[in-house]
Amino acid sequence: xxxxxxxxxxxxxxxxxxxxxxxxxxxxxxxxRIGVINRFIVPLPSQIALAFERVIVEExxxxxxxxxxxxxxxAGAMITVVGVSVGLLLFRINILRQATETWVAAxxxxxxxxxxxxxxxxxxxxxxxxxxxxxxxxxxxxxxKTIEGLTGTRRVLINVGKSFNLTGPQLFAKxxxxxxxxxxxxxxxxxLIFTLINVVGVEFLINFGGLGQLINDLAERxxxxxxxxxxxxxxxxxxxxxxxxxxxxxWLRPVD
Amino acid sequence: xxxxxxxxKSGAAGAQTAADAGILVVDGxxxxxxxxxxxxxxxxxxxxxxxxxxxxxVIGPSGCGKSTLFNVIGGLIDRYQGAVTVGGETVRGPHPAxxxxxxxxxxxxWRTVIENVAFPLEIxxxxxxxxxxxxxxxxxxxxxxxxxNRYPAELSGGxxxxxxxxxxxxxxxxxxxxxxxxxSLDEQTRLLLGDKVLQIQQDLQQTTLLITHNxxxxxxxxxxxxxxxxxPGRVKRMVEIDLPRPRSSDVVSSxxxxxxxxxxxxxxxxxxxxxxxxxxxxxxxxGAAS
Ligand SMILES: Nc1ncnc2c1ncn2[C@@H]1O[C@H](COP(=O)(O)OP(=O)(O)OP(=O)(O)O)[C@@H](O)[C@H]1O
Ligand SMILES: [Mg+2]
Numbered sequence: 001x002x003x004x005x006x007x008x009x010x011x012x013x014x015x016x017x018x019x020x021x022x023x024x025x026x027x028x029x030x031x032x033r034i035g036v037i038n039r040f041i042v043p044l045p046s047q048i049a050l051a052f053e054r055v056i057v058e059e060x061x062x063x064x065x066x067x068x069x070x071x072x073x074x075a076g077a078m079i080t081v082v083g084v085s086v087g088l089l090l091f092r093i094n095i096l097r098q099a100t101e102t103w104v105a106a107x108x109x110x111x112x113x114x115x116x117x118x119x120x121x122x123x124x125x126x127x128x129x130x131x132x133x134x135x136x137x138x139x140x141x142x143x144x145k146t147i148e149g150l151t152g153t154r155r156v157l158i159n160v161g162k163s164f165n166l167t168g169p170q171l172f173a174k175x176x177x178x179x180x181x182x183x184x185x186x187x188x189x190x191x192l193i194f195t196l197i198n199v200v201g202v203e204f205l206i207n208f209g210g211l212g213q214l215i216n217d218l219a220e221r222x223x224x225x226x227x228x229x230x231x232x233x234x235x236x237x238x239x240x241x242x243x244x245x246x247x248x249x250x251w252l253r254p255v256d
Numbered sequence: 257x258x259x260x261x262x263x264x265k266s267g268a269a270g271a272q273t274a275a276d277a278g279i280l281v282v283d284g285x286x287x288x289x290x291x292x293x294x295x296x297x298x299x300x301x302x303x304x305x306x307x308x309x310x311x312x313x314v315i316g317p318s319g320c321g322k323s324t325l326f327n328v329i330g331g332l333i334d335r336y337q338g339a340v341t342v343g344g345e346t347v348r349g350p351h352p353a354x355x356x357x358x359x360x361x362x363x364x365x366w367r368t369v370i371e372n373v374a375f376p377l378e379i380x381x382x383x384x385x386x387x388x389x390x391x392x393x394x395x396x397x398x399x400x401x402x403x404x405n406r407y408p409a410e411l412s413g414g415x416x417x418x419x420x421x422x423x424x425x426x427x428x429x430x431x432x433x434x435x436x437x438x439x440s441l442d443e444q445t446r447l448l449l450g451d452k453v454l455q456i457q458q459d460l461q462q463t464t465l466l467i468t469h470n471x472x473x474x475x476x477x478x479x480x481x482x483x484x485x486x487x488p489g490r491v492k493r494m495v496e497i498d499l500p501r502p503r504s505s506d507v508v509s510s511x512x513x514x515x516x517x518x519x520x521x522x523x524x525x526x527x528x529x530x531x532x533x534x535x536x537x538x539x540x541x542x543g544a545a546s
Contacts, residue, residue: 156360163356178366
């Protein structure tokens with residue numbers, strides 16, 4: 001098989017990715033065993049693998065996974081609905097947009113996680129504090145990318161719509177929105193990253209709820225293999241999200 | 257398309273001087289753009305009256321304001337002087353009797369070929385089955401059978417342009433404005449498609465305005481040719497093409513055809529030369545300034 005055929009096959013890139021991951025893990029294992037990496041800071045990958053069973057059985061990982069997934073999903077749905085709506089509003093009302101776009105961009109790069117005490121006061125030590133923190137962190141990129149996508153719609157496509165006498169709402173639903181969709185999804189993906197980081201981070205900080213709290217617990221018990229095993233589940237949550245957004249995007253707008 | 261039947265057909269077919277005989281009347285259009293280098297007059301005092309069912313070709317050097325004129329007629333630009341009337345009704349915004357094919361790539365990348373072509377029918381509220389059937393006919397007409405379920409990204413530039421043509425034809429506009437629709441096609445496809453568009457135009461008695469850079473194409477298809485000047489875009493000449501219809505491709509070899517082509521070419525060469533000199537001096541100035 002030549003290189004082109006390998007690139008075309010669906011299995012090969014996946015196998016290559018997993019292979020590289022396995023190789024990296026083996027390398028880390030080897031480096032720890034020969035003493036290049038301190039085993040009291042980074043646990044052996046083989047120990048982490050063994051810790052999975054313990055974490056799953058003893059720490060109610062399924063329940064925690066569900067809770068973190070629920071919090072991240074709720075916050076993710078909120079950033080999508082609110083972010084796209086606000087983006088749309090700012091796109092329609094030019095003066096509002098000029099007045100606020102810089103602020104939204106500033107908020108996007110602000111370490112909002114530091115505001116957690118304020119949210120604790122408002123929402124108490126509950127899942128809502130975590131959801132709202134995830135929401136605040138993830139919503140700016142959705143707003144910004146929604147505006148960018150709508151503004152970036154090619155002039156001629158809008159003219160096609162106008163020449164077919166589309167009404168304002170039709171022009172939006174049939175042309176502006178589908179044209180902006182790929183960019184909007186970039187924003188949603190970006191927003192979900194921030195949301196997930198903040199959800200797990202705040203769980204960790206306020207010691208409440210799902211996987212973040214577990215990571216906190218295990219780290220405090222100095223159970224490093226367990227900590228890393230728990231982190232793997234956070235990665236799993238993020239994988240779930242990316243698969244989901246990809247499905248939704250394909251369903252809303254098949255290929256380009 | 258509600259106004260098709262109600263549009264007045266008064267006046268003798270040949271009387272282009274009487275404004276009321278025109279289904280489409282353009283009266284003293286001046287369109288000026290504000291550019292960083294100051295105001296730029298793109299279209300200057302253009303007036304014309306198009307007879308019902310007439311095929312008018314518009315020809316002129318690049319940048320002379322042809323597309324701008326079409327955008328004014330199509331109701332896509334505002335803030336111009338003068339007036340455009342369709343069937344006696346002043347145009348403010350896009351008129352339902354006018355259909356447009358744009359110069360730029362204009363297919364919807366998120367729709368398949370058939371969904372693109374069926375778009376105006378969908379907007380008109382025609383049932384799915386019926387509109388897809390109708391769209392298929394127009395796809396066949398532009399020679400894209402078998403590509404119904406492909407996305408524009410999977411087609412060549414010329415094929416995409418044909419999708420755009422089919423989409424506008426599917427809306428069966430009473431007045432059709434086409435901005436260099438055949439520009440990205442090879443000579444053979446261009447001829448075949450030109451024949452087909454002409455045939456539909458004759459069948460439906462569609463009033464057609466066509467922008468082209470191809471003099472042969474203009475003479476072959478049009479009843480009249482509007483030659484525009486280079487910047488500001490004015491009417492240089494209106495040439496009546498008095499060749500018999502239906503025109504087959506052997507009209508090209510007739511002596512009269514050759515005379516029309518030569519005549520328009522000499523007009524156009526003058527303008528094109530002026531345009532080139534203008535561009536050259538501008539780049540020289542820009543070069544000297546920097
Ligand atoms: N939106 C705009 N803003 C500023 N200037 C414009 C705008 N649209 C067109 N122009 C200018 O108006 C002039 C006429 O443009 P137009 O597109 O009508 O030319 P054209 O005759 O269609 O040319 P071509 O044959 O190359 O398509 C050009 O000089 C162009 O730079
Ligand atoms: Mg043009």
